[in-house]
Amino acid sequence: MTAPVYLFDLASRQAQWLATRQTTISGNVANANTPGYRARDVEPFAGVLDKTKLVMAATNNGHIGISPSTTEATKVKKSESWDTVYSKNSVSLEQELIKAGEVNRQHTLNTTIVKSFHRMLLTSVRTPS
Structure with a gap:
């Protein structure tokens, strides 16, 4: 019996979260x-x-069932801004550019890890010639 691999699901969730953050x-x-x-x-x-x-799998009728929780990655909150200008606008372009750079770095790390894991899986299932 093989264990499921959750890395791809986790990477997909983070990619969705990063897309939502970039949109915001x-x-x-x-x-x-x-x-x-x-x-x-x-x-x-x-x-x-x-x-x-x-999520726990009930493989026997005697097991206690637990319902999975769903999580939305799109929960948006007010940002902690550095300052508020006269127009009562709290957007700091410098702060937003820093956040965009963080999203870019996190996305690059995410895709690099997925690529490496994918290569490792392909190497492990390759048959010797």
Whole structure:
């Protein structure tokens, strides 16, 4: 019996979270000159993981059933901005660019890990010639 590999599911969840965060950051930048606009950010990925529970499989009728919890990676909250300008707009372009750089680095790390794991799996199933 083989154990399932959850790395690809985890990487997919993080990629979805990164896409949501990038969309939120883009919205903040697009509204940088909108009076009264409040910058937003998504819940940290660690918080999303903390809410995700592993699903236990009931392989016997005597097992206690546990329902899986669903987690949304799209929970958006008000961002902690560095400052608020006269127009009551809390978007700091510098802060948003720093966040965009973080998203880019995290996405690059995510894809690099998935590529390496994929190569490792292909190497392990390759038959000797």
